Amino acid sequence: MLYPSPTQRLGMEAKATSDAQDQSKSGLPSRTLWGDAWKRLRQNKLAIIAAIWIIFVALVAISADLWAPQILGSPTSADTTAMATSSLQPPSLEHPFGTDVTGRDILVRVIYGARISLTIGLLATAISTAIGLVMGALAAYYGGMFDTIIMRCADIFLAFPYVLFVLCLIAALGQSITNVFVAIGILGWPSIARVFRSAILSVKENDYVDAARSMGASDFRIVARHIFPNSVASIVVYATMNIGSAILSEAAISFLGMGVQPPNPSWGIMIQDGQAYLMTAPWLMIMPGLAILTTVLAFTLLGDGLRDALDVKMKDA
């Protein structure tokens, strides 16, 4: 046959394009693990919206001193002169979230509350993660008695009613915002330790750990270079979601009156303040409630997105 038939030509074309695709696939500029993860994260719209929301809330909270009081009034001191007229106003242009019983603007209090909530979320998670990582790594790596003792301690921590435990701890440490961080942080370690322990245990069983040992890598090198990078994804994900639950814990503790003290605003305390007016002025509870909801949801969605992005096997999928 002198000339290829149309089908053959089509076949050849198809082959050529698939070759080209292969080329472009393997010819991609080499990237790092994190570079790849970022690329995959960017494709996840929900996670990006969540991240943008978190950054927005954080920026607003950080810069609040510069503009919020000037426009919306002080978050703490009651506007006594105008109290009679501005008390319990529904949302309006002047007070987008309405005002509370002492005439304070709800929006500015939500903004200042975000400072407390985000700080608690981050710091408490940092404390939990630090303790949890060490405990989890020790339990998984040394095993035996060590493992038993650490994990039974974790079980005991988890078996206690959480809020009661935090309240007791705050009562013992003394009531202050710092101690709220510390209490929530300390009580958060068992779940992180569990997640990290199981991550290490499953990674440790991988053939490439044996392969690295058979190449002469030391224990330290194996943990640092082979086990940690492969289990860090689950920790990042878990810590991100943990920020959300720490924010919720703070809200619960403050709601119960053991956390942030009035007149300082925190989302939990604002809900507590508002509960008396649930029927007459629902925005008192709804606005800080929405703030908690959106922020915690954002952290959870971001955590989900990170989990997918950091999963190496999802690459090219």
Place this chain on the structure above:
Amino acid sequence: MAKKKHTDYVDLKDQPIPEGQHLLEVDNLKMFFHTEDGVVKAVNGVSYTLDRGETLGVVGESGSGKSVTHMTIMGLIDMPPGKIEDGDIRYRGKSLLEMSEQEMQHVRGNDIAMIFQDPMTSLNPVYKVGRQVGEGLRLHRGYSKQEALERATELLRLVGIPSPEKRVNEYPHQFSGGMRQRVMIAMALACDPDILIADEPTTALDVTIQAQIIELMKEMQQKNGNAIIMITHDLGVVADMADKIMVMYAGRPVEFGTADEIFYESRHPYTWGLIRSIPEQAIDEKKPLTPIHGNPPSLVNLPKGCPFAPRCPYAVDICHEKEPEHITTETGHYSACHFADDPEFLKFAPDTSRSRGKIATGMPDTLEVTEDATKTTGSKKTGGEA
């Protein structure tokens, strides 16, 4: 932690082998696991010697102790629960069992390297291939990152990976199974080791790739002169590769000899069973395979007498009572069977003389294949018409 430089070590592989000794000598090695269920006698008296350029095939079922023996040689068994009960492993006259963990770390990968069964899981998914291939060089030779990467590229070319300059910068998941096993081989050979232990390197690969990988290992052996220990459950894989074959059962070697002796003059019913269960290639009609019935014994409660007796079709009373000694021929071919020197008994051996020279391989010689292929198609057609 003070980092020890590679120059602080003496490369064992540069030292001469003491007079009258071998490259590797395994001497009555016994490695037991002490578990809650009892003592698992995973390796129970394994002995062999290996020289440079030689290939030893270690054959046996799952749980026969073939992998554990070699993990022990590499010092990769966790102790406890594992414990060396007896025996010694000498590499160039030096006992590996007496070495400190640090010394062993330098032996691993540098003097003795290992290839694992499953190439899909033996590479770390978060690192680029080049970095993993170069890891040994950085650990043992003190190469810089750049030097290691350059050498890794060369190694990848050597093991037949196309456009290695590009591939070094890719992640393992971008490689196919066969390509990954090539990467594993490159990784293991990076430091030019004396001994390459291959633990079922082809089991996870398809047949055509299997043949390529074995070819590659042979080729690399010719270049480097390293010894190979080929662990497999498939006699066919070692057939045309191994100089010597050790057949293991229940943690002990039951037969040991040259490849020819094992295939054509086998003296142990377990080896016969393994030979009979190799699928024959040239068959005109469908013939059922002959499996070895039953399962390997529990290594915790080994039966009294010969461990193979419960599954052995020829077992008689003495087999259930007395553990057989090794019966050795003048060529060093030994068999742990009471009847290994009984010519009447040896008549039960499978007739492999017919297939002499071609049993071996995944690939019989071409002419025969074509003939048989035509024959098979022919007979099928007839069947269809009828």
